[in-house]
Amino acid sequence: MFKKIVLVAIVMHFFSGYSQNQKFKVVLxxxxxxxxxxxxxxxxxxxxIALKTVLKVGAxxxxxxxxDVIYTRKSDVFIELQQRANIANKSKGSIFVSMHCNANKNQAASGNETYVMGITRxxxxxxxAKNENEVVTLETDYKIKYDxxxxxxxxxxIGISILxxxxxxxxxxxxxxVQEFFTKKTDNKNRGVKQAGFLVLRQITMPRVLIEMGFVSNKEEGExxxxxxxxxxxxxxIAGAIMDYKNEFFNPSNNGNDKIDSKVIDKKEDVIVKDIPKKESPNKPIEKSNDKVSDxxxxxxxQISASTKELATTPSNFKGLSPISMEANGSLYKYFYASEKNYDTAKQKLEEAKQKGYNTAFIVAYKDGIKxxxxDAIK
Ligand SMILES: [Zn+2]
Structure with a gap:
């Protein structure tokens, strides 16, 4: 009997530890x-609106x-921006999703948009960004706390975004x-993916977005x-988008942090950033390659890195890897190693890229040049 209990306890311990490590952690x-x-x-x-919708996404x-869902707040309480980042970072979240409503003096403005950190003029x-950052003035000593x-x-x-x-x-x-799923699930206008500097995202050490779900200043959309x-x-x-992202990037066999973490190769401080066109943009991204590969x-x-800096696709810029291709999408440059028809070969190339130090590289798939x-590609 005693032996049985011990065995059950060990098994339970094993499974609870196991499952905890395997979780995709979403900070809402x-x-x-x-x-x-x-x-x-x-x-x-x-x-x-933000709280009610967050609770629905969480459910x-x-x-x-x-x-695993982690909430920065589950009730109507004031939380400082730094505290939100602390909650996210302490929980070692896989992603951080901040949900807001937009407002504009032009009350005809409508639609949804999703922001990533970036330099914009x-x-x-x-x-x-100014509207969302203004809440900081409700905190004491905000000028000291936020440099x-x-x-x-x-x-x-602009300064927030530089690093x-x-x-x-x-x-x-x-x-x-998120933008793709808004279009699937609502009739609201898709204003695309944009970049700006948000204080709440500043110190968060995981992939992070700020969603403007729609305009409360627009009477109809506000309702x-x-x-x-x-x-x-x-x-x-929003939940659909998060699960879709999880399915593509979460690798439970590696504590889930395999592809979730990412790095950039360089920073540029004086680049003027325009809106990033949305994925389904009819303008095909510009592709450059020093080795011709059939698409x-x-x-x-x-995909080994992404940056707002344009680099020549020479091997010396990419730790000797060749061929390197580049895609420019708005102001963002994505850099890719290799181009393989066979998925297993691509996995070998991924390992090679990781060994060269691109720890957070991941595989992307194209059909006739379209991502x-x-x-779907493996099927
Ligand atoms: Zn807001």
Whole structure:
């Protein structure tokens, strides 16, 4: 009897430890809260919409035994921006998703957009970042805590982003999926994936996005955002995007952190960043390669890095790897190693890239030059 209990205890311990390591951890951040109402128009209040929708996203994700959900807030309380980052980093989240509502003096503005960290001088992106960063003035000593940050200065907003390219490629993958699923699940306008400097994302050490689910300043869209039905649709879209991302990037055999982590090769401080066109953009990305490879049919490449800096695709810039190809999408440059028709060969090339130090490289698939899901390519 005793032996049996010990054995059961050991087995249980093994499984609980096992499953904990294997979890994909999603940190959900409902914007604003407590004394910080966020944007308020026509009786629709951003902090409430954000919280209700976050809880709905969480409820969907919690049904997946592979997912752990961490919340920065689950009730109407004020949480400092730094504290949100602390919660995310301490929990060693796989991704961080901050949810907000947009507002504009032009009350006709409508639609959803998803932000990744990046340098922008685009006036409307700066305006969104300025609005979201303004909450910091409700915190005491914010100028000390956030290194002299001034929410009213565009230079301050641009400054946040300068060293913020870590995890950029994965953040863009996640943001693109959120926008894609918004279009699938709602009739709202897709304003695309954008870049700007957000204080709440500044110190978060994982792929991270800030979603502007729609405009509370637009009467009709505000009503949608504030309705049960609207929040259900938005939550389904966001949860769907997160699961889609998880399916592509989460590798349970390696503590889930294999492809989740990403690096950049270089930083550039004076680049002017435009909006990143959304994935389904009709403009085909510009591709450059120093070795000609056929792009017909299914092709696997190893994405080794992404950066706002354009580099020559010579092996010396990429630790001797060759061939290197590059894709420019708006202001973002993605760099790829190899181009293989065979998935197993691509896996070998991935290992090779990792051995050269590209620890967070991952495989991407194309069909006739158009990016597709790995799972579809293998089929
Ligand atoms: Zn907000």
């Amino acid at each position: 951040d409902a914007g604003h809260g407590g004394k910080d109402y966020g944007a308020v128009y026509h009786g629709n209040i951003e902090k409430n 969907i994700l919690e049904k997946d035994p592979q997912i 685009n006036a409307s992106n700066l305006e969104v 002299g940050f001034d929410p009213n200065s565009p230079e301050s907003v 913020q390219e870590e995890h950029l490629d994965q953040s863009i993958e996640l943001a693109g999926r 949608f955002l504030n309705s049960e039905e609207g929040q259900d649709k938005l939550a389904e879209a 017909k049919g299914i092709v696997f490449k190893i 597709i899901r790995i799972t």
